Amino acid sequence: MTVIIIIVLLALIFDFINGFHDTANAIATSVSTKALTPRVAIMYAAVLNFVGAILFEGVAKNVGGSIADPFHIENGMQIVIAALISAIVWNLVTWYFGIPSSSSHTLIGSLGGAVFAGAGMDAINWTGFNKIIIILILSPIIAFAVGFIVLHIIRWIILLLGNRSPSKVNRNFRLMQIVSAGAQAFSHGANDAQKAMGIIVFALVAGDFQQELHVPFWVKAAAATAMGLGTAFGGMKIIKTVSKKIIKIEPMNGFASDLTSTVVLQTATHFGMPLSTTHVITSAIIGTGSAVRYRSINWGTVGRMIMTWVITIPISMVLAYVIYKLVNLF
Template sequence: MTFLIVIVFLALLFDFINGFHDTANAIATSVSTKALKPRVAIFMAAILNFIGAMLFDGVAKNVGGSIANPLHIEHGMEIVAAALISAIFWNLLTWYLGIPSSSSHTLIGSLAGAVIAGAGNGAIHWAGFQKIVLGLILSPVLAFVLGFIMLTLIRWVVVLLGNRSPGKVNRTFRLMQIASAGLQSFSHGANDAQKAMGIIVFALVAGGFQDGMHVPLWVKIAAATAMGLGTSIGGWKIIETVSRKIIKIEPMNGFASDLTSIAILQGGTAMGLPLSTTHVITSAIIGTGSAVRFKSINWGVVGKMILTWVITIPISFGVAYLIYNLIFKLIL
């Protein structure tokens, strides 16, 4: 029971860090275009993240059971602890560097590495692992394409509506961004907070505290609260990168980026797939920016981000593998 309490604390700490690490995803466009003041945007995001986290559990069940079956592996609680320590380390490192990395990637990579270290290759459900990784890889590609199409269609509609001053168009889309930022925050909570829920459920089953992969109410409340509190702090370094360093975001393409990421995140949540909010919204911003002017994007910053995306899973895998072997095998 003491070890379970430690694991729940680590999972909620991961969720808390995820909250301020990924706050930029929900509010970067609205802050950049001045549709919302930063503190107002963060407060709204915190509340809607909490609500979104409370209403869904399909992603939690997938994270908790698709990579490995906690009923059929030994040392399951030690495996979860190693995975969480690894994921927290990577999230804090990328936050410190101001790089919008993926909490989903680091958790999935860390859990796979810890499972193999603690229970061997045969304990991994490779089909489930591949399905999750495929979703994580394809979602930013889809976000880029859909963002490009979304902005092109919106610009076409604006032209059809007749001659309007740029100022009036911007004011209209700033107002619309208030709603889209709210939906973006809700979608973030609905998908991202469930990852911590899933890892807690994994530990509960592995420790013999429950039999199935259902998510207890107290787990939902705890994870939603941790996510909301983390979001309320705000990850200013990452907000700066996403909102200003990729491209100058105008209200129209900010709104199109929000709509794109909302559609993809809600689709992933409906299918129970853990998606990277970071990758989705950033790719949507790049897609809408490309529809305006391809050369206006800061491809140097984008290149660094993509490199981080590529290395997150293997590095997290390796770190979790080492943590399990060094701490839970040698020391304990």
């Protein structure tokens, strides 16, 4: 019981950090275009993250059962502790440097590394693990392409409606961003909060506290609350990187980016697939920005972000492996 309490606390700490780390991406476009003030945007996102997190559980079941079988694994509790510590450490490092890294990649990589350390390579469900990794890799490419197309469709619609003054167009899209930012925050909660739920369920099953991959209501409520509180805490470092250092975001491409990431995230959540909201949102911004003016994108910042994305899974796997060995000593 003591160990499961430690696991739940670590999972909630991870979700809290995820709230101010990843949710910053969800509201960066609306803050950048001044559709919402930072304070209002953060509180708005906190509420909708909580609602999104408490309504779904498909992703949680996938995370809890696809990477390894919690019903037949040795040292399952220690594995989860090592994975969560690893994910928390890497999230804090990337937050400190203002890098929009993926909490999803961090958690998936950490769980894989901890399983490898605690139960061996054969304990990893490579089919499920590889499926999740492929989806995580493809999602930013899809978000970029969809964002590029959506922006062109929006511009085409504006042309069909006739000549409109730029100030009026911007004013209308700022109003629309209030809705799109909320939808994006809801989608973030619906997908991202479930990953911590999945880890808790994995531990509950591995520790014989329950006999099925079901997410109890208390787990949903606790994870949703932790993410909501983390969002309320804010993440201005990440917001500045996403909203200012990639491209100057205008209301039109800000709305298009929000719409794109919402569609991609909701589709993945419907099929129970964990996505990186960081990758989806930033790729949508790059896609819509490329449609407006390719040369206006700060490709140096984009390159550094992509490098972080590439190294996150292997670093988190190695980190979790080392942490498991240290935890196991005690």
